[in-house]
Amino acid sequence: MNRRALILVGLALPFLGFASPAAAQDARELARISAYLNSITTLAGHFVQIDPDGILSEGKFYMSRPGRIRFEYDEPNPALVVADGTWVGVVDKRYDQVNRYPLNETPLNLILRADVNLGREGAVEGIEVADGQMRVRARDPDHPERGSITMIFGANPLELRQWIIDDAQGGSTTVALSDMRANVGIDPSQFVIPKRGGQKVDR
Numbered sequence: 001m002n003r004r005a006l007i008l009v010g011l012a013l014p015f016l017g018f019a020s021p022a023a024a025q026d027a028r029e030l031a032r033i034s035a036y037l038n039s040i041t042t043l044a045g046h047f048v049q050i051d052p053d054g055i056l057s058e059g060k061f062y063m064s065r066p067g068r069i070r071f072e073y074d075e076p077n078p079a080l081v082v083a084d085g086t087w088v089g090v091v092d093k094r095y096d097q098v099n100r101y102p103l104n105e106t107p108l109n110l111i112l113r114a115d116v117n118l119g120r121e122g123a124v125e126g127i128e129v130a131d132g133q134m135r136v137r138a139r140d141p142d143h144p145e146r147g148s149i150t151m152i153f154g155a156n157p158l159e160l161r162q163w164i165i166d167d168a169q170g171g172s173t174t175v176a177l178s179d180m181r182a183n184v185g186i187d188p189s190q191f192v193i194p195k196r197g198g199q200k201v202d203r
Contacts, residue, residue, distance in 0.1 A: 026126075029127050033153065038116050041182075042065070042184055044180070045061060045177055045181060046177070046178045047061050047175055047177055049173065051171075051173050052173060057077045059072045060072045064188075064190075066085070068191035069082075070083075078092055084192065086102070107163070110151075137150045150163060162176040163175055
């Protein structure tokens with residue numbers, strides 16, 4: 001199975017959600033981020049991923065909330081990642097394989113759920129605002145040894161720009177987003193998980 005694709009969805013880090021920090025300012029920022037995420041119906045753009053080995057992959061992504069997202073890796077990476085609302089399918093076209101994982105056990109569920117409310121959840125460690133960016137760091141409080149996730153937003157205007165997953169082995173994976181277009185039409189067939197790795201979904 002393609003390790004770089006598994007890292008993108010953060011399957012090594014089961015994710016419960018975010019909790020409200022004590023500071024009132026942090027609580028306001030979490031409410032602001034929640035409102036921003038809830039305002040997004042669809043999103044499309046480009047992504048660049050750097051894995052713990054320093055290998056760079058890139059491609060296109062498509063999101064349709066709630067529950068659906070697609071990451072198409074450019075060659076030579078043979079991966080495709082599709083969330084259909086219930087499952088995340090990690091496709092390896094080279095070996096004609098498809099593995100499925102529950103969406104609600106991955107960090108993707110944070111931004112794909114129907115009602116995002118970061119202040120009522122359970123794992124925010126801190127918010128940092130500097131140089132026009134806002135960084136929100138979290139980890140599963142029941143399993144802190146499994147690593148952490150940091151979401152990075154442009155502060156003004158508020159915009160999701162990247163996330164960083166620090167895994168249990170000490171590795172760090174960065175996924176940066178660019179050329180984003182919000183609330184555009186996306187064909188629902190983009191979010192159908194192929195039954196086999198070599199299968200292509202009609203667009």
